Every structure is written in structure tokens, then in C-alpha cells.
Amino acid sequence: MSPSPKPPEAGAAPARGRLAIICGGGAFPLAVAEAARRAGREVVLFPVRGFADMAVESWPHVWIPIGRFGLLKREMRRHGCTEVVFIGTALRPRIRDIRLDWTTLTLLPRVLRMLRGGDDHLLTSLGRLFEESGFRLVGAHEVAPEILIPAGQLGGVAPSAEEMDDVAVGRHALGVTGPLDIGQGLVVMNRHVVALEAAEGTDLMLARVAELRGNGRIKAPARCGVLVKRPKEGQDRRLDLPSLGTRTVEGAARAGLAGIAVEAGGVIVTDVAALVRAADRAGLFIYAFGQDEAPAP
Structure with missing residues (x-):
């Protein structure tokens, strides 16, 4: 998981912190990352294994296996990320096809409810988890209005x-x-x-x-x-x-x-x-x- 930015020193991080981009497949994650960098934002990409393209490795990044919400939260905090963007293509997973970490296991009843419904229901529920964990959810179009x-x-x-x-x-x-x-x-x-x-x-x-x-x-x-x-x-x-x-x-x-x-x-x-x-x-x-x-x- 490199190259990886140096975690900010105490009191030295910008007020908004770094931008976490959770990457599915396709070209949109890198387009958003480029736009954020042009706007002066520091970004860290969190590509989801099995979906994101290898091109993300030219950016500061941490690969995240699907189902490892605890790992993702720890890495976002370690890299000083305060805001998060979801962008890219992904298919709805089946519980039996993924390996959940302890944090996700504790949320399993909630995860199962998230999977019972359409895509908007699933994504809105997922976004709420991040907001409850202290991250600010940002739209890709807010970071990159040119898309x-x-x-x-x-x-x-x-x-x-x-x-x-x-x-x-x-x-x-x-x-x-x-x-x-x-x-x-x-x-x-x-x-x-x-x-x-x-x-x-x-x-x-x-x-x-x-x-x-x-x-x-x-x-x-x-x-x-x-x-x-x-x-x-x-x-x-x-x-x-x-x-x-x-x-x-x-x-x-x-x-x-x-x-x-x-x-x-x-x-x-x-x-x-x-x-x-x-x-x-x-x-x-x-x-x-x-x-x-x-x-x-």
C-alpha cells in the first residue's frame, strides 16, 4: 500500500484534512482525484479489491478488501482524512463471498438490512455509517464539478x-x-x-x-x-x-x-x-x- 503520505503532525494538518476517495472501477476515481489535486486538496485513494483498477497505484493509496470496514476506518484516520468520496463501479456483494473483520461483524444485522433493498437504500445506509464514524460525506461532483x-x-x-x-x-x-x-x-x-x-x-x-x-x-x-x-x-x-x-x-x-x-x-x-x-x-x-x-x- 504505497506510496503513502506521511501522517500529519499534531496541529499541522489543514482544517479540512485529507480527502479519502473510495474507489470502485473505471476512470472516474482518477478524474476526481486529479480535480481535487488541482484544487489544492491532498488525497488518499482507498481502492476496493476486486473492483478498482491498478492505475490507482500511481497515487497515495491503501487497498481495502470488501467487508473490512474497521480496517478502512483505521487507515482513513491514520492518513488524516476527514472527508470521503465514493466513486466508481462496483457490484453488490454477497455476504458469503466476503471476509468480514470484527468491526463489520458487530454491524452484521445492520449490514444485512442494508442489503435488503435497492442500490440507493444500500448506498445511503453505507454513507450513514461513515458519517456516524465522524467523516464528512462529499459528492464526487462537488470535488470535480467538471464531470x-x-x-x-x-x-x-x-x-x-x-x-x-x-x-x-x-x-x-x-x-x-x-x-x-x-x-x-x-x-x-x-x-x-x-x-x-x-x-x-x-x-x-x-x-x-x-x-x-x-x-x-x-x-x-x-x-x-x-x-x-x-x-x-x-x-x-x-x-x-x-x-x-x-x-x-x-x-x-x-x-x-x-x-x-x-x-x-x-x-x-x-x-x-x-x-x-x-x-x-x-x-x-x-x-x-x-x-x-x-x-x-
Whole structure:
């Protein structure tokens, strides 16, 4: 677990302390770390074994096996961390697949309750554990506001009036399903919701749409339909914002969609320019709607 920063001397640590970044997979953890460093923050990465990428080892870091909450707390305190960010992809674990330390074992009834529910329930409960342990929970978008997708049409392809109608239907549908903690994305074609994201995630949902087109279960012309993504109603945005990347654009193109619509300021992306280039190459639109735009029922 190196390189590791020298613990602060008594009275010498900055008032805010170091920023702990608990890292899942993907490029977002390093994007947030870079943004924090540009802002003058000292950071320590806590990559979760089995999920985080090896690229984290170029930063001060401590690898944490899943289920070792006691170890994580001790290491965060040892490194002078006072604030914590959760960022990156991870799959929901099964209790029998992990080795719990004593601290986590004492919390086992609570952990089991955390696992009974959707992702928002799980993450909110996890965040509460850290706050009760004296750490301040910070959203990745607060540390790195540049990862939030900007409003308006991105790229050279514009949505049609019919496609904007699909966007409105998708926004309304997600407003209904969000409080049930179901998912953050769906696909709409001709005002018909044909796929809803659940445990499989966005990429596999898009693959399912492509398969349904291929076997004739979805009968629609090419370049028809919109992927719509937005945060769930009432979710804690410090813990989980939907993300968008070039892989999603490629999946939407394979699914035969016309474009992608997301909530401006409510979806994160590591590289907007790369996203736009991929969408333009694929002939897809990307549109980021404002929260004040009223979705049609």
C-alpha cells in the first residue's frame, strides 16, 4: 500500500484534512482525484479489491478488501482524512463471498438490512455509517464539478420533435420508478417504454434492446428510440449519480437508437469531448435537459 503520505503532525494538518476517495472501477476515481489535486486538496485513494483498477497505484493509496470496514476506518484516520468520496463501479456483494473483520461483524444485522433493498437504500445506509464514524460525506461532483454534463444539445446531431416527445415520456416514467429505487435509465420508442434498467445496468439493458430488435420482439425502424438517464427522485446525489461514456454511445448505436437524453448537472462523464465525438461518428444525438423542463405525461 504505497506510496503513502506521511501522517500529519499534531496541529499541522489543514482544517479540512485529507480527502479519502473510495474507489470502485473505471476512470472516474482518477478524474476526481486529479480535480481535487488541482484544487489544492491532498488525497488518499482507498481502492476496493476486486473492483478498482491498478492505475490507482500511481497515487497515495491503501487497498481495502470488501467487508473490512474497521480496517478502512483505521487507515482513513491514520492518513488524516476527514472527508470521503465514493466513486466508481462496483457490484453488490454477497455476504458469503466476503471476509468480514470484527468491526463489520458487530454491524452484521445492520449490514444485512442494508442489503435488503435497492442500490440507493444500500448506498445511503453505507454513507450513514461513515458519517456516524465522524467523516464528512462529499459528492464526487462537488470535488470535480467538471464531470457534470452541461445543458443543451451536445454535438452535431439534433433530436427531432418526436424524439423529444420520447424524452419527455422517459423523464416522466423515471420520475415514477425512481422513488421505488429501481433504476436510473430506460429506453423509449414512439412513446413506448421498451426497456427499464435494473440490476443489469445500462450497457446490458442496451444489449437486451439490440437482441429484442434482432429477434423481432421490437419492431421499429433503424434510428428510432431514446436512452433516457437521470438521478432517482430524492436520492442522495453525493453517493451515486448516473454516468455516461463512449461505451454507452456504442451500445445505443448497436441497439439502433436515435440518441441519448440525460439530466444536465445530474449525470457524470469523464470526457465530454470524447463523448461528443463518439456520438457524432455514430450519428446519435446527445441532449441534456434541465430539471425545470416539465416532462409530458
